[in-house]
Amino acid sequence: MAAVLVSLLKNQDAKRRCCCGGVFVGSVLGLIPSIQVLASGRSLAQNFGAPIPSLNISLGVDPLSAFFLIAIFVLSGVIALYSLGYLKGQNTLFGSLPFFPLLILAMAAVVMARDGFFFLICWEVMSLASFFLVTSEHEIREVRHAGWIYLIATHLATALLMAFFVLLFKQVGSFSFYDFASFGALSPRLAGVLFLLAVVGFGTKAGIFPFHVWLPHAHPAAPSYISALMSAVMIKTGIYGILRALTFLGAPPLWWGEVLLGLGILSSVLGALYALVQKDLKKLLAYSSVENIGIIVMGIGLGLIGVTRQESITTLLGFGGALLHVWNHALLKGGLFLGAGIIVHVTHTRILERMGGLIKIIPTTGGLFIFAALGIVGLPPLNGFISEWLLYQGLFHGIQSFTGFSIFLSIAGIVGIALTGGLILAAFTKVIGVALLGEPRDQTLYERKKSSWTHTFPLIGLAAISLSIAIFPQAVWPWIIATLQPYHAFILPDPTANIFLSLRFIGSLGFILLIFCAGLILLHRFRIVKLGEKQSVTWDCGYRAPSPRMQYSASSFAESLAVIFRGLLKLDWNIKKPTALFPATAQFSEYSEDRAEANLFRPLFASVANLFAMTRKVQPTRIQWHLGLIFMVLLLLFFWEVWFGI
């Protein structure tokens, strides 16, 4: 592990090659011990001396950490390869480059930290490093705005996490994770408060609705390789945080699971819905991350309900689905963002309405993008389906064994994933249909670039890993059990032979499907070559002069679904109808806003700003007064401490 840290740190100062190469080497080196831990089930721990008193640099890798470490290292390795080509000639991005290895180092350290104080430091380094990466192109106003939102969101979250760790410290008397985990006597009320702090604090980083507002701003603003890294792995540290926090808080009461399941349903459905109406390619992908995080959180919620009821199958399916989805989403969303990077590279725009016909310019990337989209929509035979299937199975088990409100939530969960599936299918067919297929809408945009080897190779790598998980899900399954077992000892190594068997069935059916498809396509090709193939215009249905602008656009595609859910979307139209006999102009535009942002956070921050404006009025103008006030507050706090304790 130390080798990883050194190799990452040493290259911070260097140029593109050194940086990306260093990350790649570091990731490969880091991957080996992580896999070892997960395969053997043994935990590693390492205590470093404390350079500062009360800071205890204690690192450890247990199966849960290893599971996330693998995702971090695989993705950062692949992204490093990609950025090698991506950054060529992009001089504006060089300033922020040193933060790239730092971010990866910080993420790895967050997952490995075994001390609350040290954890917070790593967490903060991670947030700041990613902030500087998001604002790489800070000349653009929009980017600065996004960076600002991100900074505020991430610090509010950190504040909550500080409260979380301080409260725990007050109870346990130490910052060590091992002491947290072995301390069993939290009062239920305190545990509940801690749980909520963790959910909101970590959930903000993860992008759970309604704490996701920074995400759709930050992801499009960042350079594509960074959005891939953030969306694929950084938001997963939030998920890791929730899972880790749960190991500190003792036996969970029922409502924890129900809260998480409910939040998960909300995030996934609304994330998918917002994704559907976006016109910005990367914003759409960002909302799709909200949706996928929702699915992961649903799994965790279901798992917790299972833990409460001591049902090993439900627990295993819930947590297992969530964990597997962490990997799947990392692989697929990483691929999608990298693909989006290539698309933006070719078209110099993120607006879907100006693209079109790209698949003829970048056929390989286009195909890989469709492949990854198929997976993220959760369709077989790809890995996204496997984790959604596990979650479905868990919810169906829930319906049979739960009682009361949990049954209702399980049903809502099933309906929720089904609706999410439908919406996200519409969203991604929209992206592909509008951006990649059809005719180019704006020819002037395109440079006829060939996407280089370093561009497509990482995408192929990610697709290959996805496919192998999809075809051999049974190979990943023991790892998931190994990850969960230390925390929920009632999960036995193989209590679920049936599930195992079903997984094998699905995997091999996926394989059969692939073979069958390939065979049929080949057969078909032969047949067509024999019969003869002609080319003609698209069947134009009475139109004499079809123009690319007449194609169905992104908003018109989303329209029919968006109208049904317009209440949730805050959909608005701006119509200028043609008037008079010979109408000169007519205009139509449509826009939608995030409900959480418009109805929750904007009023909240507006009132906070008002409050501060009021205090500014009473603020004295002389510096002596300031000093006096600070002194008085300190005095007050001192007496508070003396008389009441904290």
Place this chain on the structure above:
Amino acid sequence: MYTWAVHFFLLLFLPPFFLGVIAKTKACFAGRKGPPLFQVYYDLYKLWSKGVVYSRSASYVLRMAAPIIFSVILLGGLLVPVVGASPIHFEGDFILLAYLFGVGRFFTILAAMDVGSSFEGMGAAREATFAALTELAFFLIVVSLVAMTHSTSLSGMLAWAKNHFLWAPAYLILAGAFFLILLTENSRMPIDDPTTHLELTMIHEVMILDYSGPDLGLILHGAAMKLFLFIALLTSLFWPPTETSFWLALGSSVLKMTGVAILIGVVESANARLRLIKIPQLLIANFVATAFALVIILMGKG
């Protein structure tokens, strides 16, 4: 092994027959003689030996779509119990089935967008919309069946239904809701018109305008197979064969399926196509009806 073979054979060769039955029924209602019962087979043969015309706007997506769509439906067919248990069954197989149809839809939509016609884009958008809504009702029906039968595989539900032949109200609501899903998913009459693409309400037919020759044949055959699978699911989940001998069960199943096909023909003849705005309302109403059935089942369990 030989039920496997029979299943596969039925899957490939029986579906066009039911399209014929529906067409005959509709012709009967309209007072026409109608096309012969086996017309669809002739059509398929004709298409299989024709050349192909592709749009210049289309990429490789359109060229690959038809075989992919056909193969996912065929693979889905292996999970559906037609007579007795299906060849491949495991816990949660219906999820795979629903999502396999999803793959088919994914590529149908993409291929429609590929030719760059606004007309086909319109159909694609509608398909995505209505599919999202029917999926809800479909999964709620499955939830109800799981709650009732305690089985999470289609064949398990079939086995349960065999032993619990019943006319409970919830069961009938579910059957009705499933029938409506069948009509929606296969673009039949009150929702979509399978015989035309020249009106502003068409969905499926407009998406396949730019296929020709063997491609169109695969699409047509796939659509027939999908309809057949839905009919088979309807009959085997809600009125399973009780005969013990395989061949008798097969005979009775085919008879029932023909009955359902005639019913579809009757519905198509008696109903006008709905206005487009009304369709989401109908689908959501269907969802609510299913929710009622589910409540009844859960209350009944105590």
